Amino acid sequence: MRATVIYGERDVRLEEVADPILSTGGDAIVRVVAACVCGSDLWPYRGVQPTDEPHRIGHEFVGVVEAIGPDVRTVKVGDFVIAPFYDCDNTCVNCQNGVSTSCLNGGWWGSDDQLGGFADGAQGEKVRVPHADGSLVATPSMPDDAQVPGLLTLADVMGTGHHAAVSAGVTTGSTVVVVGDGAVGLCAIIAAKRLGASRIVAMSRHADRQAVAREFGATDIVEERGEAGVARIRELFDGIGADCVLECVGTKESMDQAIESARPGGMVGYVGVPTGGPIAVRPLFSRNVGLNGGVASVRGYVEELLPEVLSGAINPGRVFDLELPLADVAEAYAAMDERRAIKVLLRP
Amino acid sequence: MRATVIYGERDVRLEEVADPILSTGGDAIVRVVAACVCGSDLWPYRGVQPTDEPHRIGHEFVGVVEAIGPDVRTVKVGDFVIAPFYDCDNTCVNCQNGVSTSCLNGGWWGSDDQLGGFADGAQGEKVRVPHADGSLVATPSMPDDAQVPGLLTLADVMGTGHHAAVSAGVTTGSTVVVVGDGAVGLCAIIAAKRLGASRIVAMSRHADRQAVAREFGATDIVEERGEAGVARIRELFDGIGADCVLECVGTKESMDQAIESARPGGMVGYVGVPTGGPIAVRPLFSRNVGLNGGVASVRGYVEELLPEVLSGAINPGRVFDLELPLADVAEAYAAMDERRAIKVLLRP
Numbered sequence: 001m002r003a004t005v006i007y008g009e010r011d012v013r014l015e016e017v018a019d020p021i022l023s024t025g026g027d028a029i030v031r032v033v034a035a036c037v038c039g040s041d042l043w044p045y046r047g048v049q050p051t052d053e054p055h056r057i058g059h060e061f062v063g064v065v066e067a068i069g070p071d072v073r074t075v076k077v078g079d080f081v082i083a084p085f086y087d088c089d090n091t092c093v094n095c096q097n098g099v100s101t102s103c104l105n106g107g108w109w110g111s112d113d114q115l116g117g118f119a120d121g122a123q124g125e126k127v128r129v130p131h132a133d134g135s136l137v138a139t140p141s142m143p144d145d146a147q148v149p150g151l152l153t154l155a156d157v158m159g160t161g162h163h164a165a166v167s168a169g170v171t172t173g174s175t176v177v178v179v180g181d182g183a184v185g186l187c188a189i190i191a192a193k194r195l196g197a198s199r200i201v202a203m204s205r206h207a208d209r210q211a212v213a214r215e216f217g218a219t220d221i222v223e224e225r226g227e228a229g230v231a232r233i234r235e236l237f238d239g240i241g242a243d244c245v246l247e248c249v250g251t252k253e254s255m256d257q258a259i260e261s262a263r264p265g266g267m268v269g270y271v272g273v274p275t276g277g278p279i280a281v282r283p284l285f286s287r288n289v290g291l292n293g294g295v296a297s298v299r300g301y302v303e304e305l306l307p308e309v310l311s312g313a314i315n316p317g318r319v320f321d322l323e324l325p326l327a328d329v330a331e332a333y334a335a336m337d338e339r340r341a342i343k344v345l346l347r348p
Numbered sequence: 349m350r351a352t353v354i355y356g357e358r359d360v361r362l363e364e365v366a367d368p369i370l371s372t373g374g375d376a377i378v379r380v381v382a383a384c385v386c387g388s389d390l391w392p393y394r395g396v397q398p399t400d401e402p403h404r405i406g407h408e409f410v411g412v413v414e415a416i417g418p419d420v421r422t423v424k425v426g427d428f429v430i431a432p433f434y435d436c437d438n439t440c441v442n443c444q445n446g447v448s449t450s451c452l453n454g455g456w457w458g459s460d461d462q463l464g465g466f467a468d469g470a471q472g473e474k475v476r477v478p479h480a481d482g483s484l485v486a487t488p489s490m491p492d493d494a495q496v497p498g499l500l501t502l503a504d505v506m507g508t509g510h511h512a513a514v515s516a517g518v519t520t521g522s523t524v525v526v527v528g529d530g531a532v533g534l535c536a537i538i539a540a541k542r543l544g545a546s547r548i549v550a551m552s553r554h555a556d557r558q559a560v561a562r563e564f565g566a567t568d569i570v571e572e573r574g575e576a577g578v579a580r581i582r583e584l585f586d587g588i589g590a591d592c593v594l595e596c597v598g599t600k601e602s603m604d605q606a607i608e609s610a611r612p613g614g615m616v617g618y619v620g621v622p623t624g625g626p627i628a629v630r631p632l633f634s635r636n637v638g639l640n641g642g643v644a645s646v647r648g649y650v651e652e653l654l655p656e657v658l659s660g661a662i663n664p665g666r667v668f669d670l671e672l673p674l675a676d677v678a679e680a681y682a683a684m685d686e687r688r689a690i691k692v693l694l695r696p
Contacts, residue, residue, distance in 0.1 A: 093586050094612045099636050102612035167638070238441050255629070264442045264450035267640070274633050278626035281603075285622050285642045288447050290515070292615070292638030 002348070003124025004329045006057045009047035010337075014329050017056075020128035023117045025071040028132035030063040030081060034148050035122045035346045036320065037332050038085075038156060039182050040273050045333050048275070056110035058123025059085040060155040062148060065136070072132045079138035082306070083129060084299040085109070085156040087119055090134030101295040105131065122155075123329055125348045137302045139310070149317030149345055150309040153187060157343070158305060158316040159298025160271050161187030161248065165195055167293035168244035168269025172196035175237055178218070179258045180248030181209040183319040183343040184271060186216055188246040190314050193217030197244075201236060203229060203257070209342060212318060226253070230260040241266060247293070252276030262289045269293045320345040350696070351472025352677045354405045357395035358685075362677050365404075368476035371465045373419040376480035378411040378429060382496050383470045383694045384668070385680050386433075386504060387530050388621050393681050396623070404458035406471025407433040408503040410496065413484070420480045427486035430654070431477060432647040433457070433504040435467055438482030449643040453479065470503075471677055473696045485650045487658070497665030497693055498657040501535060505691070506653060506664040507646025508619045509535030509596065513543055515641035516592035516617025520544035523585055526566070527606045528596030529557040531667040531691040532619060534564055536594040538662050541565030545592075549584060551577060551605070557690060560666060574601070578608040589614060595641070600624030610637045617641045668693040 003017045020029050035058050043049040044057070065079045075081055088095055088103035095103050107113045110121035113130040120127040129135050143151060153159075161184050170176055176197040178188050181204035192200050193216065201220040202213035210221050224232045234241050241263035247254055250272025258268045260283070270293040284291060308314045322341035324332050325348075332344040351365045368377050383406050391397040392405070413427045423429055436443055436451035443451050455461045458469030461478040468475040477483050491499060501507075509532050518524055524545040526536050529552035540548050541564065549568040550561035558569050572580045582589050589611035595602055598620025606616045608631070618641040632639060656662045670689035672680050673696075680692040 093588055097611065097613050099611075099613035102635055167636075240441055263445065263447075265445050265447035265645075270633070274629040276629070278628050280626050281622035281624070284639070285618070287450055288515075288642035288645070290638065290640030291632070292640065294633040294636035297613075297636070 001125040002326065003121060004057050005054050006044055006051055007054045008051045010045060012045065012057065012330050012333050014327055017124070020118070020120050020126050022067055022069045022128070024115050024130055025069040026131055026133060027069045027117070028065050028072055028075060028129045028136065029067040030061070030083065030127050030129055030136070031066045032061045032063040032122065032125055032127060032348050033080070034152050035061040035326070035348070036152060037336050037344050037346070039184065041333070042337055043275070045337060056121030056124070058121040059109040060152060061122035061127060062152050062155060063127070066126065068132060074133045075136045075138050080142050081136040081138050082151055082154045082302055083127070083135055084159070087113065087130050088134045088299055089131045090299060095134070098297055098300050100297045100299040123326065123346060125326070135299065137306065139306070143310070147310065149320045150315060152345065153316040153319065154298065154302050154305055154309065156298060157183040157319060158187045158190070159301045160184045160296040162191040162301050162305065163296035163298065164188045164246040164248055164269040164271040164293060165191035165244070166269070168246055168267045170195040170197055170244045173198045174244050175199045175242040177201045177203065177233055177242040177245045177261045178248065179203050179245060179254050179261070180272060181206060181213060182248065185246070185248035186212050186319050186342070187316050188248050189213055189216040189218050190316055192246065194308070194314060201233065201242065212342070215318065225257065229257055233261040237263060240264060244269065248272050250275050255279060259283055259289055264288055267292060271296050319343045323347065349473040350674065351469060352405050353402050354392055354399055355402045356399045358393060360393065360405065360678050360681050362675055365472070368466070368468050368474050370415055370417050370476070372463050372478055373417040374479055374481060375417045375465070376413050376420055376423060376477045376484065377415040378409070378431065378475050378477055378484070379414045380409045380411040380470065380473055380475060380696050381428070382500050383409040383674070383696070384500060385684050385692050385694070387532065389681070390685055391623070393685060404469030404472070406469040407457040408500060409470035409475060410500050410503060411475070414474065416480060422481045423484045423486050428490050429484040429486050430499055430502045430650055431475070431483055432507070435461065435478050436482045436647055437479045438647060443482070446645055446648050448645045448647040471674065471694060483647065485654065487654070491658070495658065497668045498663060500693065501664040501667065502646065502650050502653055502657065504646060505531040505667060506535045506538070507649040508532045508644040510539040510649050510653065511644030511646065512536045512594040512596055512617040512619040512641060513539035514617070516594055516615045518543040518545055518592045521546045522592050523547045523590040525549045525551065525581055525590045525593045525609045526596065527551050527593060527602050527609070528620060529554060529561060530596065533594070533596035534560050534667050534690070535664050536596050537561055537564040537566050538664055540594065542656070542662060549581065549590065563666065573605065577605055581609040585611060588612060592617065596620050598623050603627060607631055607637055612636055615640060619644050667691045671695065
């Protein structure tokens with residue numbers, strides 16, 4: 001089959017690789033219907049994270065089950081399934097606690113699993129899923145093609161935006177600021193709205209993303225950043241800041257922006273992979289601003305969000321503004337790197 | 349009147365100072381019945397925080413109202429009152445949000461208030477309270493002398509321990525670790541127990557404090573620290589750590605201990621004044637461990653905790669294991685500095 005391999009800075013290639021084979025009894029082979037490029041894939045692509053040796057890449061996919069091991073109970077051949085951006089058994093103590101990204105038996109796409117097998121990267125034609133029962137959620141029926149982008153967001157960005165909102169404690173009447181206008185930040189707006197936020201500020205400087213933000217439920221747009229951004233946010237909220245701030249970037253600047261935009265006693269829900277180094281505690285301590293979040297346990301959110309995606313009540317698939325064949329995966333990375341696209345969907 | 353002045357490292361003196369006078373209309377003069385030395389007073393005492401010029405010190409007191417300004421409505425001359433470790437109006441937006449330590453009009457004992465007057469330090473014979481209605485809570489009747497230590501803890505340590513527990517989200521069935529066996533850490537055990545924790549581990553190496561911890565509700569004691577401490581805690585809790593960790597020290601070591609002792613998805617409630625520098629985000633992010641807390645808004649907790657202190661349902665006054673006349677304030681500091689006492693109560 002063909003799958004994407006990253007070789008180094010700005011060097012991703014679609015290559016012929018070995019077909020996956022069932023090996024653990026509880027695994028499944030899924031034929032990928034759609035995959036995509038994540039903002040976090042850009043860290044190795046840009047060389048910010050070094051690529052020591054070529055390896056498979058991609059961690060978001062939906063597809064159709066092609067084969068299952070003898071122990072698999074919850075999905076069957078022919079099912080359309082959503083996979084989270086990681087593999088998990090959904091039964092261990094951490095999964096039970098709702099933190100399936102810390103699954104004791106889980107792993108990551110594009111790497112060896114704990115049983116010695118290989119879990120393929122998602123930007124390819126097929127993926128072996130080590131824990132099929134724990135990881136995969138089947139849709140009630142075969143979705144329309146137009147529903148595929150929305151379903152694909154449940155693999156990562158919609159669940160991750162939701163995690164930011166849940167971690168920040170967004171509830172009926174909350175005032176919310178979203179830092180980051182990438183796919184996750186935009187999905188965080190959807191999440192904040194459906195959780196009942198009374199006012200949602202999107203911090204964005206790009207007209208196209210501002211438009212999506214408004215469509216998703218943002219009530220205000222703030223273009224300023226840094227101290228000017230903080231001043232504008234505080235001006236909007238009683239001079240003190242917002243109840244909940246959703247940090248969806250991960251840099252030092254975005255984290256500072258988030259912390260200073262929260263009101264005393266407010267909470268920052270953060271899901272951006274941290275690339276900004278250590279943070280000072282005093283600005284949190286002196287104003288009682290909390291920090292909660294992390295690697296989003298999106299598997300646990302699929303059941304809650306899936307019906308709304310299928311019914312069209314929420315439309316997170318809108319974050320995909322470019323669709324390319326898998327053969328053009330290199331162009332997909334370039335388009336996101338150069339900000340020509342918010343998020344690129346790939347069809348094998 | 350006499351009041352305590354700190355001059356520098358290990359140099360506190362009881363001196364003759366000017367009597368306070370009413371000045372703002374909403375203020376009150378309180379005759380101090382009992383004050384005490386706080387762990388945080390030891391930072392300047394030990395020279396960790398430099399003392400640039402001599403100033404008044406002490407921020408915990410209870411007393412009897414001696415005079416009130418014409419605008420005061422909620423306390424009257426002769427009332428026995430509890431003051432929080434800060435002054436607040438209890439009406440501004442931050443106070444309404446439950447974060448009275450960020451009161452827009454508040455201030456700190458031993459410094460000028462925002463109206464140009466002076467709020468006396470608490471280790472003295474009298475204190476002028478700028479916002480009497482916002483800051484002071486009167487007891488229903490004159491307490492017995494034996495009740496005074498417990499009431500005094502509502503000025504800081506009991507409320508601060510409670511803040512750690514509330515910030516960490518302790519609720520029915522929570523597993524809890526308390527880092528720090530000072531007065532705040534011990535009160536945090538009381539708080540965790542009354543909020544319904546199923547198991548409470550006190551991290552302590554001192555037999556006298558372990559005894560108080562057990563008395564307050566600790567179910568387990570862990571003496572190990574650092575990596576050994578983390579290993580022991582994880583062993584006690586399914587190999588993963590506790591739901592809630594209450595950080596009541598503020599050093600780098602104690603913060604690391606707290607973060608690593610929380611399970612994936614757990615929450616650290618921290619109230620120790622941070623002295624440890626910046627913290628790494630990755631250990632929080634990768635395991636979804638949240639960090640919540642700050643300068644405890646104890647004013648807001650007095651109404652909830654006061655009846656239980658008065659009834660004896662909780663006995664936080666037990667943290668005072670030495671009582672001295674105010675004239676011996678220097679000895680009170682030395683006893684705490686040398687760990688001869690957990691907490692020293694001072695009677696003017």
